[in-house]
Amino acid sequence: MGTANRAALELLVMVEERQESAEHGWVLDLDGVPREGVMKAAASCLVELAERDERAELSARVGRPVRWAARLTRQGRDVLLYARSQPFADPAAPGPEYRLVELMPSQMGVVRLFTSLADRLQIQPQPDLEDRVRAAVPDRVSGRWRLYLTEEQMASVAYGLWLHKMAGSAAEANRFSRDHGIAHTPAP
Numbered sequence: 001m002g003t004a005n006r007a008a009l010e011l012l013v014m015v016e017e018r019q020e021s022a023e024h025g026w027v028l029d030l031d032g033v034p035r036e037g038v039m040k041a042a043a044s045c046l047v048e049l050a051e052r053d054e055r056a057e058l059s060a061r062v063g064r065p066v067r068w069a070a071r072l073t074r075q076g077r078d079v080l081l082y083a084r085s086q087p088f089a090d091p092a093a094p095g096p097e098y099r100l101v102e103l104m105p106s107q108m109g110v111v112r113l114f115t116s117l118a119d120r121l122q123i124q125p126q127p128d129l130e131d132r133v134r135a136a137v138p139d140r141v142s143g144r145w146r147l148y149l150t151e152e153q154m155a156s157v158a159y160g161l162w163l164h165k166m167a168g169s170a171a172e173a174n175r176f177s178r179d180h181g182i183a184h185t186p187a188p
Helices: 003-021 035-043 052-062 074-085 105-116 129-134 151-167 171-180
Strands: 047-049 069-072 099-103 137-139 144-149
Touching: 003 035, 003 069, 003 074, 035 047, 035 069, 052 069, 069 074, 099 105, 099 151, 099 171, 105 129, 105 144, 105 151, 105 171, 129 144, 129 151, 144 151, 151 171
Parallel strands: none
Antiparallel strands: 047 069, 099 144, 137 144
């Protein structure tokens, strides 16, 4: 996640916390939230700013002038919910039984299709493979998706790539076999 996005999310979390603890439901100018960040979030429609009448009412309520007040918009709440719901892959291997697997975008597309068909396939993907695929992170330098898989999950990926090979394109399966030493061979 980029530094600017991380800062925006941190600001939204701060606004949410202050807003929830405020009895009036607004984050005020002296609540410790940086004005510049609030203005950027307002420009992106992630927070709304109080109009003059609302600020006057808040000023009377708190006994001092309120220069600005803000609260999360529905979009701001959705951004927080979405960000909190995203799985983030641990950059370190989760255990000795896992190996780092790097997939080209075309391979990742095949594996995503394979896991999405899980309930309809006769030979289903390994347990937790879908979660591992969802937790994969792109490496912008290599252009590959990075994820950690067990040997069984890697064999399941090889099966998904074999299905793709049988449906028309062998490139993804061949590359996986070269890179990771695993290829699916049909058994009678």
